Amino acid sequence: MPKLLSRVLDLVLLSFAAALFGACLTSLVSTGTYGWMVPDAPYVYEPRDFYAQAVLAGLAGMMALMLAERSARLRQSPPGRAVATFAAALLALYLAPPSPQVFGNTWAPGEATRELFLAQLHMVLPIALAVTALRWGLQRVLR
Incomplete structure (x- = not known):
């Protein structure tokens, strides 16, 4: 499989996972149910910011994956x-949640990480496992 195609697919997969987690997290925090809800806080955080942040989170995950895969072993x-794919997915998901200001302005240092990532491991781990399985499957199909 050409390396460029592989990297583009990695970016798309990790960006989609980041957007999925961010939207599900927003829905869970805002309504108490799972769903797809793009945060919209006018003049603070708009939908385009959400998607841009998802792509940047996917890019960070892809770069971490590229660095990890430099090792021949x-x-x-x-x-x-x-394991490298799972770690890259976790990094992308860690960077995925929308700005904590969308949910209010009273965040203490470290609280956003605890509440928006660590407390959501019931969502994070299945998404990261799905990314790992999808990447493995895509690599098998494209070989």
């Missing part, structure tokens, strides 16, 4: 590639 080991 990791590149040749399927479990190593899976």
Whole structure:
């Protein structure tokens, strides 16, 4: 599989995962139910900011994955590639939540990480596992 196509697919997959987590998190925090809700706080955080942040989170995850795959031992080991993909997905998901100001202005230092990421591991881990499985499947199909 050409390297450029592989990287583009990684970026799309990680960006979509980041957008999925951000939208589900917004819906869960705002309404108490799961769904797709793009945060919209006029003059603070608009939908285009949400999608731009999702792409940047996907880009950060892709760059972490590229750095991890520079190791020849990791590149040749399927479990190593899976762990690197899972870690890259976790990084993209960590960077994915919308600005905490969307949910209010009273965030203490570290509280956003605890409440918007660590408390949501029931959502984060399945999304990261799905990214890992989809990437593995795409690589198998495109080889």
